[in-house]
Amino acid sequence: MADEQTPATTPDTAPQIDDDLPQAATIAQYIKDLSVENPNAPAVYQWGVQPLLDVQFNIAINKITDDVHEVALKIEVSAKSNEGTHFHVDLAYGGVFAFRNLPEEALPPFLLVEAPRLLFPFARQIVADAVQNTGFPPLLLDPIDFGAAYMAQVEAANAGQEPNGHAAPDGFQPTDLGQA
Numbered sequence: 001m002a003d004e005q006t007p008a009t010t011p012d013t014a015p016q017i018d019d020d021l022p023q024a025a026t027i028a029q030y031i032k033d034l035s036v037e038n039p040n041a042p043a044v045y046q047w048g049v050q051p052l053l054d055v056q057f058n059i060a061i062n063k064i065t066d067d068v069h070e071v072a073l074k075i076e077v078s079a080k081s082n083e084g085t086h087f088h089v090d091l092a093y094g095g096v097f098a099f100r101n102l103p104e105e106a107l108p109p110f111l112l113v114e115a116p117r118l119l120f121p122f123a124r125q126i127v128a129d130a131v132q133n134t135g136f137p138p139l140l141l142d143p144i145d146f147g148a149a150y151m152a153q154v155e156a157a158n159a160g161q162e163p164n165g166h167a168a169p170d171g172f173q174p175t176d177l178g179q180a
Contacts, residue, residue, distance in 0.1 A: 019101075023099065023100040024097060024102065026096070027095075029093070029095045029122060030094050030095075031126065032092040032094040035088075035091075036087070036088075036090075036131075038087050039084075040083075041135065044084070045135065047086070051081040051086040055077050056077075057076070057144060059111075059116050059146075061111050061112075064096065067100060069099070069107075071094065071095050073093050073116050073119045074093075075089075075090075075091045075093070075123055075127060076090050076091075077131070077139065089127055089130045089131060089139075091123055091126055095118065112149075113150045116144070116146045117146050120146075124141045127141060128140055
């Protein structure tokens, strides 16, 4: 091994990166909006009932430039029982993504499946911490199958309807992808 020599890398021998290959990069991730409510504290800690959880999510896309898009994953979690609201968390977690040489047909699947999949673990942690900070055990959200939600939305758009049953607008704009 000591006898082997590694050739020095020079500009002529450096690996060439094909500038025509599709590329995607995360530029930034951030909390866009966060609301945490514990409206019935301290009485809620005396309630001996298990609340029902309602988890909703949607994805909003904002085109910044031709090659840069913002994806915002919105997650709403409510815990309620007959006694009242235990807690409510409303989070919009955003990411800015840059693209190069990405075919136009690949953009919607990336923005509606891959980008939210990349953002979700961070948003999940923020929700868990927020719930824990209200005095309850941390809430670990189940993973969301963004691919299945996207496919359901595509099928609904092809049928001329949104997932909620309303007519799909021209341009197929994602808004509400459903429940987790």
